[in-house]
Amino acid sequence: MQVNIRSGDFVQTEMKTNKPFLGCGLGLRPEYYETIVETRPAVDWFEIISENYMVDGGKPLHFLDRVRENYPVVMHGVSLSIGGTDPLDQAYLKRLKQLIDRVEPQWVSDHMCWTGQGGHNLHDLMPLPFNQEAIDHVVARVQQVQDYLGCQILLENASSYVSYVQSEMTEWEFHTEIMQRADCLMLFDINNIYVSARNHGFDPLDYIRGIPAERVWQFHLAGHSDYGDYVIDTHDHPVVKPVWELYAEALRHFGPVSAMIERDDQFPPFEELMAELDELRNIARDVSGNDGPENDDAKKREAS
Amino acid sequence: MMPGLKELQNAFKRNVVNGDEEFGKYVNTAGAVSSDVRLAIYGNAYFARLEEALESDYDILKQLLGEDVFNEICMAYTKKYPSHYYSLRWFGQDxxxxxxYQPDSGEHHWPAEMAQLEWHFVGAFDAADDVVATEADAAAIAPEAWAELKIRFHPSVRTMAIWWNTLTRWRTAKDAEIVPESVRLLEPAQCLLWRHELMTQYRSMEADEAIALQAALAGANxxxxxxxxxxxxxxxxxxPMKAAGFLKTWLAAGMISELLA
Known part of the structure; x- marks a missing residue:
């Protein structure tokens, strides 16, 4: 039986979770395969886009296996459609589970969104209305997915450009209630919060303060395209100063959280990404006094 | 009565795909940016993402057709073949x-044939991994077992008939050389594609090799x-010497996974 509780009724309880801390990572992209495998850079961990490795063989899986031999890897999907109203795609879930078995990731994530309707995939992260109907719907599906995969999943806040007249609460209240009821976790995308805050006119600090710290297992940072009146989440620029500042605020609120930089277009030389990673580490060290896992394999690699 | 989640998603989808205006009334309009501009971000991104997937699979075809024509074809394809796949990897398969493209009769124009060639490259690129047999495996086969010997090819091996000078045009475009005009061949040729040590390979075949390969791929001993x-x-x-020569060539190229004696 499901109990409907208004989001404001929640009391943040102490969760006895053992939140892993991986340190500072990067998204694994084909443009950097050779560099990463040949030079073994001092990156604490990598995130993969799960769908890019749902293939039978060849280069993608070859390089994934080589990277996995030397680094922790987390899996990040874009096609779960947890908020979709079509039935969950069993073929997709099966393939996802096969990849989990191969990669043995630290965790698996996707987005709080829907990606298609009536069998037609839009291949985009479409926003949900923030209301009870959507909460009940998503909670039930998260539970199904977690039961099937046998693990908790992380859901990322997607950036958005429209809001629904049907919404009854803030995005952070919506996300929190789903996490509490479905017992899932959060991939907290700091750039997306900046983008959505600009597009919808809310204070990003309210978002940060509205999310229970124990649920946040990962941060994303990325660049975006700024059109003045609105901002689009494009992952094709370096991280901007206001997003670095929000990252520092998030660290103050959440404590040490595994963080990474996403880059999906206009790929710079790898050294430039490493310089951004240094910035990520510096802020983590300055704010939370912790920029890497205790058993820091990356530092050993650097020393050797 | 307010629409439920399913109706909202259906209306939003129709707006993204064909600009249907019904969804506009469910979008908050406060702020400096109009709901039309906000919705256009999704509509533009939808087509751009699908076109990008097609560009990635068919980059030489795009180069030869030019951006405007390719863009127009992509728009028409996207409308006729909406994606039903969880991954964009499969969006371009039709x-x-x-x-x-008419694989049997060859009654197609060159763009269809170029598209088929490029789709075969996509298939060979991420086909299943498998072991690769060597000449030592062939040498170990007892003489009396050769007649019944069957060949299991690497999963990446593909063949196609070519009615146009498509291979030459693909290669010259890829190497940034001067691309010859498209011409129809006097006789159709045969093309072979596969992957060896992570690299996709291709070459044309003479008629006798194509006959031998087609027979072996179909399960002939x-x-x-x-x-x-x-x-x-x-x-x-x-x-027999000719057949053994082909076998040796295929083994050396990494096209064979197993010799089933």
């Missing part, structure tokens, strides 16, 4: 057929392969 070759060759005494 593109050759959409362009009119070595004796049957020789039989198929004998129908093509004048000098019957040379048939």
């Amino acid at each position: 593109f050759p057929a959409f362009l009119g 070595f004796s049957e392969l020789c039989g198929a070759l004998a129908e093509e060759m004048q000098d019957q005494e040379m048939v």
Whole structure:
């Protein structure tokens, strides 16, 4: 039986979770395969886009296996459609589970969104209305997915450009209630919060303060395209100063959280990404006094 | 009555795909940016993402057709073949057929054939991994077992008939050389694609090799392969040697996973 509780009724309880801390990572992209495998850079961990490795063989899986031999890897999907109203795609879930078995990731994530309707995939992260109907719907599906995969999943806040007249609460209240009821976790995308805050006119600090710290297992940072009146989440620029500042605020609120930089277009030389990673580490060290896992394999690699 | 989640998603989808305006009334309009501009971000991103997937699979075709024509074709394809796949990897699979590719008759224009060639490259690129047999494996086969020998090819091996100078045009475009005009060949040729040590490979085949390969791919044993070759060759005494030569070539190229003696 499901109990409907208004989001404001929640009391943040102490969760006895053992939140892993991986340190500072990067998204694994084909443009950097050779560099990463040949030079073994001092990156604490990598995130993969799960769908890019749902293939039978060849280069993608070859390089994934080589990277996995030397680094922790987390899996990040874009096609779960947890908020979709079509039935969950069993073929997709099966393939996802096969990849989990191969990669043995630290965790698996996707987005709080829907990606298609009536069998037609839009291949985009479409926003949900923030209301009870959507909460009940998503909670039930998260539970199904977690039961099937046998693990908790992380859901990322997607950036958005429209809001629904049907919404009854803030995005952070919506996300929190789903996490509490479905017992899932959060991939907290700091750039997306900046983008959505600009597009919808809310204070990003309210978002940060509205999310229970124990649920946040990962941060994303990325660049975006700024059109003045609105901002689009494009992952094709370096991280901007206001997003670095929000990252520092998030660290103050959440404590040490595994963080990474996403880059999906206009790929710079790898050294430039490493310089951004240094910035990520510096802020983590300055704010939370912790920029890497205790058993820091990356530092050993650097020393050797 | 307010629409439920399913109706909202359906209306939003129709707005993204064909600009249906119903969804506009469910969008908050406060702020400096109009709901039309906000919704256009999704509509533009939808087509851009699908076109990008097609560009990635069919980059030489785009280069040869030019951006405007390719863009127009992509728009029409996207409308006719909406994606039903969880991964964009498969979105472009109907593109050759959409362009009119006729694998049996060859009654298609060059863009369809170029698309089919490029789709085969996509398939060879991430086909299943498998072991690769060597000449040592062939040497270990007892002489009396050769007649019944069957060949299991690497999963990346693909063949296609070529009616146009598509291979030459693909290669010259890829190497940034001067691309010849499209011309129809006097006789259709055969093209072979596969992956070896992570790299996709391609080459054209003479008619006799194509006959031998097609027979082996269809499950013929070595004796049957020789039989198929004998129908093509004048000098019957040379048939076993010719077949053995093809086998040696395929082994050296990494096209064979297992010799089933």
